[in-house]
Amino acid sequence: MDKDNILEVKDLRVNIHMMEGELTAVRGVNFEIKKGETLGLVGESGCGKSLTCKAILAINDKKCEAKGSIKFNSDESGEVEILDLNPKGEEIRSIRGKQISMIFQEPMVAFSPMYTIGNQINECTRLHITKDKKKSKEISMAVMKKVGIANVEKRYNQYPHEFSGGMLQRALIAMALVCNPKMLIADEPTTALDVTIQAQILELMKSLQKDFNTAILFITHDLGVVAKMCDRVAVMYLGKIVESADTETIYANPQHPYTKGLIGSVHKIGGNREDRLFSIEGTVPLAMNLPVQCGFYDRCTVAIDGLCNKAEPELVEIEPGHKVACFACNHEGCKAECERARKEIAEREERERKEAELAAQEAALGKNKKKLFGRRA
Amino acid sequence: MSEMNKENILEVRHIHKRFTSKGITVKAVTDVSFNVKPGETIGIVGESGCGKTTLGRCIVRAYEASEGEVWYRTEAGEEVDFLKVDNKKMKSIRKEIQMIFQDPYSSLDPRMTVLDIIKEPLKANYPEMSKDEMDQRAKEMAVKVGLNPMYLMRYPHAFSGGQRQRIGIARALVVRPQIIVCDEAVSALDVSIQAQVINLLRDLQKEFGLTYLFISHDLSVVEHISDKVGVMYLGQMVEFCETEKLYSKPMHPYTEALLSAVPVADSTFKMERIPLQGEIPNPANPPSGCFFHERCRYCTGRCITDAPTLKQMPDGRLCACHRAEELDLHGFDLEAMAKAAEK
Numbered sequence: 001m002d003k004d005n006i007l008e009v010k011d012l013r014v015n016i017h018m019m020e021g022e023l024t025a026v027r028g029v030n031f032e033i034k035k036g037e038t039l040g041l042v043g044e045s046g047c048g049k050s051l052t053c054k055a056i057l058a059i060n061d062k063k064c065e066a067k068g069s070i071k072f073n074s075d076e077s078g079e080v081e082i083l084d085l086n087p088k089g090e091e092i093r094s095i096r097g098k099q100i101s102m103i104f105q106e107p108m109v110a111f112s113p114m115y116t117i118g119n120q121i122n123e124c125t126r127l128h129i130t131k132d133k134k135k136s137k138e139i140s141m142a143v144m145k146k147v148g149i150a151n152v153e154k155r156y157n158q159y160p161h162e163f164s165g166g167m168l169q170r171a172l173i174a175m176a177l178v179c180n181p182k183m184l185i186a187d188e189p190t191t192a193l194d195v196t197i198q199a200q201i202l203e204l205m206k207s208l209q210k211d212f213n214t215a216i217l218f219i220t221h222d223l224g225v226v227a228k229m230c231d232r233v234a235v236m237y238l239g240k241i242v243e244s245a246d247t248e249t250i251y252a253n254p255q256h257p258y259t260k261g262l263i264g265s266v267h268k269i270g271g272n273r274e275d276r277l278f279s280i281e282g283t284v285p286l287a288m289n290l291p292v293q294c295g296f297y298d299r300c301t302v303a304i305d306g307l308c309n310k311a312e313p314e315l316v317e318i319e320p321g322h323k324v325a326c327f328a329c330n331h332e333g334c335k336a337e338c339e340r341a342r343k344e345i346a347e348r349e350e351r352e353r354k355e356a357e358l359a360a361q362e363a364a365l366g367k368n369k370k371k372l373f374g375r376r377a
Numbered sequence: 378m379s380e381m382n383k384e385n386i387l388e389v390r391h392i393h394k395r396f397t398s399k400g401i402t403v404k405a406v407t408d409v410s411f412n413v414k415p416g417e418t419i420g421i422v423g424e425s426g427c428g429k430t431t432l433g434r435c436i437v438r439a440y441e442a443s444e445g446e447v448w449y450r451t452e453a454g455e456e457v458d459f460l461k462v463d464n465k466k467m468k469s470i471r472k473e474i475q476m477i478f479q480d481p482y483s484s485l486d487p488r489m490t491v492l493d494i495i496k497e498p499l500k501a502n503y504p505e506m507s508k509d510e511m512d513q514r515a516k517e518m519a520v521k522v523g524l525n526p527m528y529l530m531r532y533p534h535a536f537s538g539g540q541r542q543r544i545g546i547a548r549a550l551v552v553r554p555q556i557i558v559c560d561e562a563v564s565a566l567d568v569s570i571q572a573q574v575i576n577l578l579r580d581l582q583k584e585f586g587l588t589y590l591f592i593s594h595d596l597s598v599v600e601h602i603s604d605k606v607g608v609m610y611l612g613q614m615v616e617f618c619e620t621e622k623l624y625s626k627p628m629h630p631y632t633e634a635l636l637s638a639v640p641v642a643d644s645t646f647k648m649e650r651i652p653l654q655g656e657i658p659n660p661a662n663p664p665s666g667c668f669f670h671e672r673c674r675y676c677t678g679r680c681i682t683d684a685p686t687l688k689q690m691p692d693g694r695l696c697a698c699h700r701a702e703e704l705d706l707h708g709f710d711l712e713a714m715a716k717a718a719e720k
């Protein structure tokens with residue numbers, strides 16, 4: 001594992017066992033996050049963003065099965081393969097909440113309504129930092145102050161319902177940051193908030209990141225927020241990463257038709273208001289019994305028939321740090337990927353043809369046998 | 378008061394809405410007035426809880442306003458106060474003003490088929506219409522909004538968010554209204570689906586000459602779709618004017634702060650954010666004077682005691698701030714951004 005990286009995810013797959021069959025919600029995801037960096041993970045609802053995060057923390061529920069590799073690297077624990085750990089064991093618990101912490105979309109769900117906010121933040125402090133009651137309360141309060149909660153003495157003893165949405169989100173950030181995690185996973189942390197409060201929270205996260213050199217995996221479907229927050233972006237579609245690059249490149253030079261569509265769908269303030277918005281027709285298919293084809297094929301306007309509907313493109317590096325998985329991308333690396341796919345298709349079709357021939361022969365043989373047997377009988 | 382301006386289809390005048398429970402009164406909407414011309418789209422923006430939905434509901438009479446008038450020019454050319462017309466009249470004109478609701482997941486009855494959902498307003502407004510004609514009109518409308526007619530016998534749970542929002546739009550449009558109040562009509566949708574629905578709303582507007590009140594907290598979407606925008610804060614309308622003017626040169630300090638917080642989908646864009654101090658005050662116990670004074674960086678002594686009213690500014694816009702004319706506030710550099718958008 002590269003020593004600059006804090007996390008390396010390789011070929012991550014998450015299957016969900018359902019009554020109707022097996023749902024492959026995450027279908028081979030690859031990315032890495034450097035220490036202190038913010039990686040944005042964007043994509044439509046249901047594309048597998050949250051499941052990816054949960055796999056990193058090993059908190060997926062029983063129906064879900066994660067395969068592949070998630071390597072986490074810190075000074076404290078060294079290099080760890082998270083998928084090998086017992087999800088209830090000692091080791092993952094020393095990572096979860098302490099070295100990697102998470103901010104959820106719905107702050108209301110993250111807090112128990114039964115205990116005061118201060119109590120709940122303090123529990124984290126006492127679990128991971130110090131058992132000393134007085135010290136731990138001091139630390140907890142200091143963090144609450146740091147995230148911009150005014151009047152901490154009073155707020156410490158209040159219950160979640162006494163906080164507004166924005167304040168609660170701050171408290172959640174305080175809880176996530178109280179043990180100075182090496183990495184923060186933020187799943188739509190501001191989606192439920194108003195723009196003014198959103199702006200405050202985003203700035204807060206940025207400044208805290210600077211202070212503690214925390215790496216952030218930032219999940220959102222808001223491209224405006226991505227532009228503000230992230231160093232690099234990975235675009236996810238139907239359980240796969242289809243493009244990744246640094247933020248500027250993603251906006252200035254997107255290559256995958258889905259990325260282009262996403263960026264085009266957002267009206268830009270100051271843009272021509274008479275123009276129709278670019279829209280991606282159709283919706284995301286259900287990731288069950290998917291045919292062998294590009295996941296975006298049904299919605300893609302530049303699909304190459306005979307290729308895109310017969311093979312799935314792999315992620316290829318087209319410029320240093322810029323990866324894309326699309327056959328129509330005009331780049332050497334992608335052309336090579338097309339070649340690979342064409343070969344794969346040809347081989348498969350050849351194999352299928354042979355199998356069909358064989359089957360036909362066998363069938364004919366069977367008939368003959370029958371005839372033979374028939375005659376004999 | 379009566380007599381509408383000939384140019385207007387709707388004149389909202391001094392609407393107030395108070396909710397009282399357990400002896401506590403919340404002023405959800407306070408003295409909101411604005412005019413709308415036929416075929417216009419008016420955006421209404423503001424933070425959660427500022428009264429956007431309540432205002433919309435008062436206008437369509439889903440809530441009874443505590444005070445105020447909503448003058449409306451009917452399709453037949455009559456001028457009526459929509460809030461005071463009697464039941465008989467209401468029966469004949471109710472369909473002319475429709476509302477699309479905030480949440481595509483909860484606003485459709487799960488026990489009704491999509492066809493029945495779209496037909497429901499027809500049943501309510503045209504009791505004499507034959508069943509066949511209703512089916513016919515509902516199907517036509519379903520196709521218009523891009524729903525597959527094969528799916529009309531299904532139940533709402535089988536549809537995605539974008540499709541449900543289309544069902545909501547078809548239901549609002551099937552009675553051929555003049556005005557539609559869209560409450561956060563695209564907010565719950567993914568951006569790519571948002572774009573589909575916004576384009577659809579625009580196409581339908583052109584085809585049927587519709588007038589929209591477009592309620593949203595998303596300032597980018599509102600800039601795209603609206604001719605004029607009203608900004609609300611704590612139940613009051615604080616600024617109302619043409620979209621370009623509002624975004625490029627706001628006159629109310631709250632508008633300025635709101636604009637500065639908008640995340641722009643362009644990584645090279647930088648704008649200084651104007652921090653708002655403190656939290657939105659409790660609407661049950663609003664501050665004295667200007668409701669915004671505790672959070673306003675331009676507040677002076679007068680703001681603490683005197684409440685500003687919505688007044689016409691020299692450029693024709695409406696603004697409720699004592700210092701509006703002397704302040705030089707900042708908005709977006711729309712020209713530069715247009716150039717960037719073109720690239």
Ligand SMILES: Nc1ncnc2c1ncn2[C@@H]1O[C@H](COP(=O)(O)OP(=O)(O)OP(=O)(O)O)[C@@H](O)[C@H]1O
Pocket residue numbers: 016018023025043044045046047048049050051052061063221
């Ligand atoms: N516990 C579960 N049981 C069954 N299906 C699930 C479960 N969790 C997720 N899924 C399905 O897996 C897919 C990916 O879900 P995930 O929550 O990761 O999406 P997401 O990208 O986070 O979407 P959103 O933007 O809406 O949060 C979806 O089709 C979802 O319905």
Ligand SMILES: Nc1ncnc2c1ncn2[C@@H]1O[C@H](COP(=O)(O)OP(=O)(O)O)[C@@H](O)[C@H]1O
Pocket residue numbers: 396403404405423424425426427428429430431432660
């Ligand atoms: N039915 C109701 N009963 C009591 N208070 C209400 C009701 N509906 C809205 N309110 C209050 O009125 C204010 C405005 O709410 P709303 O119009 O829903 O805001 P918005 O749509 O701008 O988010 C809020 O303070 C809200 O809590």
Ligand code: SF4
Pocket residue numbers: 256257258294295296297300301302303304308313325326327328329
């Ligand atoms: S691989 Fe083909 S179908 Fe997939 S995005 Fe590229 S062009 Fe479209």
Ligand code: SF4
Pocket residue numbers: 629630631667668669670671673674675676677680685697698699700701
């Ligand atoms: S009236 Fe005073 S406090 Fe209110 S917005 Fe204007 S300057 Fe600010």
Ligand SMILES: [Mg+2]
Pocket residue numbers: 049050187
């Ligand atoms: Mg999610």
Ligand SMILES: [Mg+2]
Pocket residue numbers: 429430431479560561
């Ligand atoms: Mg609302």
